[in-house]
Amino acid sequence: MNNETIKILIADDEARMRALVRDYLRVKGYQVLEAENGAEALSVFEREPDIALVLLDVMMPELDGFETLKELRRISEVPVLMLTARSEERDELRGFSLGADEYIAKPFSPKVLMARVEAVLKRTAANPEGIVLETAGIRLDERAHEVSVDGKNIDLSFKEFELLRYFLENKGIALSREKILNHVWNYDYFGDARTIDTHVKKLRAKMGEKGAYIRTIWGMGYKFEPEEA
Incomplete structure (x- = not known):
């Protein structure tokens, strides 16, 4: 078009x-x-x-x-x-x-x-109808901008939502802080990439036990590794 x-x-x-x-x-x-x-x-x-x-x-x-x-x-x-x-x-x-x-x-x-x-x-x-990503009891609905963990909705800020979506789309892949920053913050952020650590900490807390699926790769960044049922 x-x-x-x-x-x-x-x-x-x-x-x-x-x-x-x-x-x-x-x-x-x-x-x-x-x-x-x-x-x-x-x-x-x-x-x-x-x-x-x-x-x-x-x-x-x-x-x-x-x-x-x-x-x-x-x-x-x-x-x-x-x-x-x-x-x-x-x-x-x-x-x-x-x-x-x-x-x-x-x-x-x-x-x-x-x-x-x-x-x-x-x-x-x-994605004219929006996308829905699901894995290990975590469900992200882009059009409704809703996330649920084991059927319970959780409230995420915009950046937390985008961060989780990026993790879900790259399941099992090690992601550097710089790569995450480029894809999630991209054109509107100038500052320390360590801001990602703060957002990951908040996201993990909101996800409860399944926040542990966001694993730290020391000296590099993070990897989303869910335990599939």
Whole structure:
């Protein structure tokens, strides 16, 4: 699919922000539609149901981003990238629980946003129904953004979710910290690769006994080795 055939809806009450994002999207060849509040975004989507991606600001009048997403999910599974000036983990979890596909905090680099847009479009094109990964009682549902261990749901932050998905996709493979950083944090992180250790520690704790399946490879990184039933 050529970019010229892809429609993206921007819903943000700040005209300046819409213009900035619109210009970058158009440079990439995408068709761009705009809405200045949640109610207008829903109206635009009803008129243009072939929209491929929605960029949805959280803080908007009439209907905020969360309420707009809730209503949108009643009629469509279109990919949604949430834009927010707040970066609290509880807001991320709320967005994902309502069906958001990605989350990006303001202020952001336009290049980072474009990378996120392209990643979401590529992922949904390859997996239009979303993917479900399961092994040894661990189940990860990408579309619902849910993880369960032995049937019990666990709440993960966005990076913990992405980290677990990367482990599940590379079962039995030793992964260096640098490789994990490149695939999970990629374009939006600059800093010490040891941040991975902190996220792995939290992920293991949330997974209970099965957190032990994430094994440390001393001096290198980690390997996900589940004990299959």
